[in-house]
Amino acid sequence: MALGEGMNGVLPDSEIRNLIDTGVISAEPAIIPEQIQPASLDLRLGTTAYRLRASFLAGRGKRITDRLADFQMHQMDLSNGAVLERGCVYLVPLMERLRLPQGLAAVANAKSSTGRLDLLTRLVTDDGTEFDRLPEGYDGPLYAEICPRSFSVLVRPGMRLNQLRLRRGQAVLSDQELRSLNDREPLVEGDALIDHGLGFSVDLRPTTGDLVGYRARPHSGVIDLDRIGAYPAADFWDELHSTDGRLILDPGAFYILVSRESVAIPADFAAEMAPYLAMVGEFRVHYAGFFDPGFGIGAFGTGARGVLEVRCHEAPFVLEHGQVVGRLVYERMAARPQRLYGADIKSNYQGQGLKLAKQFA
Structure with a gap:
């Protein structure tokens, strides 16, 4: 069966592992098991952040690196930790990249704790005309646009602020x-x-x-x-x-x-x-x-x-x-995940009520 074929739906953890093994999803350094969630893959910040004067999309036929000079204010090394200031916009190359086959698309969103900190985090890509959406056949790097809106935050390489879901065909229930x-x-x-x-x-x-x-x-x-x-x-x-x-x-x-x-x-x-x-x-x-x-x-x-x-x-x-x-x-789901939220993995928000992000006592 070709990589883009199979049951329609959101891909579970077992299929995500298969995509990693076959090179559809690659990373430097290699992806670790903790990144693989029941129906998504956590994405990791790389070692560099660019302070931008404005948020932007690459646009059809253009690469992020070609557009960066128009918007970059300065470059920051995250290796020893760096503060992303409230109200500013940053672009961080991610450790992961994709080579999607036909029949497989992807969508991203902020992780729960990221949203609860009012930390606007969106995925941007080469050839992109919208945030957080990757079409079938996308082959290229991934970037996180980060805008802290309520609190300044200290970040380091490898932190996971957003996650990627892969979807085959029509998945939404009527x-x-x-x-x-x-x-x-x-x-x-x-x-x-x-x-x-x-x-x-x-x-x-x-x-x-x-x-x-x-x-x-x-x-x-x-x-x-x-x-x-x-x-x-x-x-x-x-x-x-x-x-x-x-x-x-x-x-x-x-x-x-x-x-x-x-x-x-x-x-x-x-x-x-x-x-x-x-x-x-x-x-x-x-x-x-x-x-x-x-x-x-x-x-x-x-x-x-x-x-x-x-x-x-x-x-x-x-x-x-x-x-x-x-x-x-x-x-x-395209198939039932091998592990479920709250049952087989550490889940910060299972059984939750009114709850702040996990950084707060």
């Missing part, structure tokens, strides 16, 4: 297929709102206490991404409390909230967080989140909350308990 799946394996407790995916809402009436979320503090210190549980949350976040099920979002502020629903991702499926409606309100829920097969299933019971990374736009906006703010788009 609403009818999603309803059938929900009938067989309930995806949420209670009634499921299915409309171009599984809708989810915000929880502003917790069952215990009145803590509903966190807002990033504007002038905090540097976060070393390798330090787990090292930083007091109060140095970087303000707690948000509500007794009336409402929260007023401030323009330009970044929030960590949580979904009202506990969601589950069965073993033969994966899911991606997406906007519910373009005009749902004067805010944006981070929609690059990817949910691995097995999320919300296992020893912690059926379902785990989805953490919402919210940024308000130009005008203050009142968010109310139960307001629908996003949706999960479910995709079928």
Whole structure:
């Protein structure tokens, strides 16, 4: 069977290993087992970062290296660690590269902890006309564009800020297929709102206490991404409390909230967080989140909350308990992964509720 042939869907860990063995995915230094997730591959930062005066895409028929001189301000060596400053844009060549066959495309997204730090991280490539999307037949290097929006961060080579999924053919479930799946394996407790995916809402009436979320503090210190549980949350976040099920979002502020629903991702499926409606309100829920097969299933019971990374736009906006703010788009796997999220691998956010990134105590 040719590399681009097989069952349609998102490729599981076993097929990702096969692509590494056959040179479709290559890296210097070699890929390590910890990079391979149930339905994705973690991508590693290289040794150099370029400070840019503006974000850019290579454009059709052009290479990143050909365009870099137009936007580069200075070059940084990451070997001993370097600080990426809040509000600045950087481009980092990644250790991995791809040689995709016909029939196989790829899509990238930020990892969970990256999004929870408001660390905008997007994949860019040669010949690219959009972020985070690689067409069939792409043969070339990979780059991460990084823009810290709330906190300055210390990074080193080998850190994994984003991940790559490989997809063969049509994988997204229609609403009818999603309803059938929900009938067989309930995806949420209670009634499921299915409309171009599984809708989810915000929880502003917790069952215990009145803590509903966190807002990033504007002038905090540097976060070393390798330090787990090292930083007091109060140095970087303000707690948000509500007794009336409402929260007023401030323009330009970044929030960590949580979904009202506990969601589950069965073993033969994966899911991606997406906007519910373009005009749902004067805010944006981070929609690059990817949910691995097995999320919300296992020893912690059926379902785990989805953490919402919210940024308000130009005008203050009142968010109310139960307001629908996003949706999960479910995709079928090409095969069941050998390992599932939370069951067979170390998973920081299985069984989660309202939870900050893993760097905070």
